[in-house]
Amino acid sequence: MSASRRSGTTDELGPDEPERDGADLLAALLDGMDAALCAFDADGVVTHWNREAERILGWTAAEAVGRHGFAGWAVRAADAEEIENRLLSAMQAPGRQVHEFALLTKEGGRVLVRTQSAAVPGPDGKPAGVYCAFSEVHTQIDLERSIALSEALFDDASWGVVLVDADLRPAVVNGHAARALGTGRTAVLGRPLGELIAQGVEELESALTHVLAEGAPPAPAEMWVTLRTAEGERRRCWRSGFVRLASPLTEEPVPLGVGWLFQDVTESKQTEQEAALLRFRTNQLHRAARAAAECEDPAEAASVHLDFALAGFADHALIDRVAGGSVADGEGPVRLVRGPATPSGAPGPSLPAGRAGLPVRYSDGHPALQCVERIGSVRASAGSTEPERMRDWAVARQWPADSVHALCVVLRSRGRTLGVVTFLRGASRTQFERFDATYAEDVAVRIAAALDLAATLP
Numbered sequence: 001m002s003a004s005r006r007s008g009t010t011d012e013l014g015p016d017e018p019e020r021d022g023a024d025l026l027a028a029l030l031d032g033m034d035a036a037l038c039a040f041d042a043d044g045v046v047t048h049w050n051r052e053a054e055r056i057l058g059w060t061a062a063e064a065v066g067r068h069g070f071a072g073w074a075v076r077a078a079d080a081e082e083i084e085n086r087l088l089s090a091m092q093a094p095g096r097q098v099h100e101f102a103l104l105t106k107e108g109g110r111v112l113v114r115t116q117s118a119a120v121p122g123p124d125g126k127p128a129g130v131y132c133a134f135s136e137v138h139t140q141i142d143l144e145r146s147i148a149l150s151e152a153l154f155d156d157a158s159w160g161v162v163l164v165d166a167d168l169r170p171a172v173v174n175g176h177a178a179r180a181l182g183t184g185r186t187a188v189l190g191r192p193l194g195e196l197i198a199q200g201v202e203e204l205e206s207a208l209t210h211v212l213a214e215g216a217p218p219a220p221a222e223m224w225v226t227l228r229t230a231e232g233e234r235r236r237c238w239r240s241g242f243v244r245l246a247s248p249l250t251e252e253p254v255p256l257g258v259g260w261l262f263q264d265v266t267e268s269k270q271t272e273q274e275a276a277l278l279r280f281r282t283n284q285l286h287r288a289a290r291a292a293a294e295c296e297d298p299a300e301a302a303s304v305h306l307d308f309a310l311a312g313f314a315d316h317a318l319i320d321r322v323a324g325g326s327v328a329d330g331e332g333p334v335r336l337v338r339g340p341a342t343p344s345g346a347p348g349p350s351l352p353a354g355r356a357g358l359p360v361r362y363s364d365g366h367p368a369l370q371c372v373e374r375i376g377s378v379r380a381s382a383g384s385t386e387p388e389r390m391r392d393w394a395v396a397r398q399w400p401a402d403s404v405h406a407l408c409v410v411l412r413s414r415g416r417t418l419g420v421v422t423f424l425r426g427a428s429r430t431q432f433e434r435f436d437a438t439y440a441e442d443v444a445v446r447i448a449a450a451l452d453l454a455a456t457l458p
Helices: 016-031 051-057 077-092 137-155 175-181 201-214 266-293 298-310 367-374 387-396 434-456
Strands: 036-041 046-049 097-104 110-121 127-136 160-165 170-173 197-199 221-229 232-246 255-264 316-322 336-341 378-381 405-413 416-425
Touching: 036 051, 051 110, 051 127, 077 097, 077 110, 077 127, 110 137, 127 137, 160 175, 170 175, 175 255, 197 201, 201 221, 201 232, 201 255, 232 266, 266 298, 266 434, 298 316, 298 336, 298 416, 298 434, 316 434, 336 367, 336 416, 367 378, 367 405, 367 416, 405 434, 416 434
Parallel strands: none
Antiparallel strands: 036 046, 036 127, 097 110, 110 127, 160 170, 160 255, 197 221, 221 232, 232 255, 316 336, 316 416, 378 405, 405 416
């Protein structure tokens, strides 16, 4: 007799073997359950007691089955009557009854349990007893907390939570993650990550695979990705953490997938990058000023400023000076003469132009001419086109053939226009932004001062 008490005789129930098999099967089912289970007949006598109940209280089935209620062994004497009334009241009440009370362990300790009890109907349909499932309250509270945490993460969390299965496909997605991915919570389920992320998916999948095989990394990782959205591609930076999910129901951990938690830190990272870039560019301006101060020829100093400005900023640069040295505002059409320029075929310092001083034949609407007319910076770009068209775009403007993006900044000194400095980037770089124009204008001020000084010298 392991978890239940056999009742009746063989004459009443038939052959011994079927009755024994049924009781053994019931005992095996009860012992295999994770919940502590016991049962009482209509008189309050314990008829069943499984192994989980043994584990919690220490009383074996042989010691528990056959006792009348919990009085004198599993509860304090003062509480016995009240607890018995609570449990047996389930025979007259519909559904399950939930109670909390303290039970005694075999060693004399007290365990606070939460019980769920319900009536057991007999052959005639009338209550023939009560079954009771119970667990330690702290275990139940831990379970409820885990469930509450899971629900909060998927409903109210201010960061993205994605459960990725072993095939690296989203299985569960919370609302924040769905918004970050630019899709609905159900639309993303089961889809390859490559359908959602245009760039950076290889790094993300590599991290997920590593977590599945080796476990979570010791610290969060920052990943730049490009998302595919209905409005086009968006570049984002996600600070990501990973946890490996394993089944708690097996002795050896079986990986179920990866919990991926991430937070969008794009704005803060961009701010950090801009601050670092600003420090670098400010340092370049100081270095250029010191180097230019050592130049005896002011025109050479202008080239030094140009060379220092290129570092990390552009691929090519050139200076077009106004024919005649300078022009006042509103003096009519302006002709530009090519000045120092960086080599177009290989890296190196700016090279001086020839002595012929012939005007550059820029077509109407050329960015350099627009820059002079507006007395302000002008940005231009070939856009995302075929390589041949980008080459034709650059050659038509008399720039190096690999130029794709341009920024023209006017050179001004003492109310006069001295020329234009043009910075050029290739296809591997991004377009010039307003932040870049501010730096280029600072460089132009120093170049203009050096050119103006060179023009006044004999």
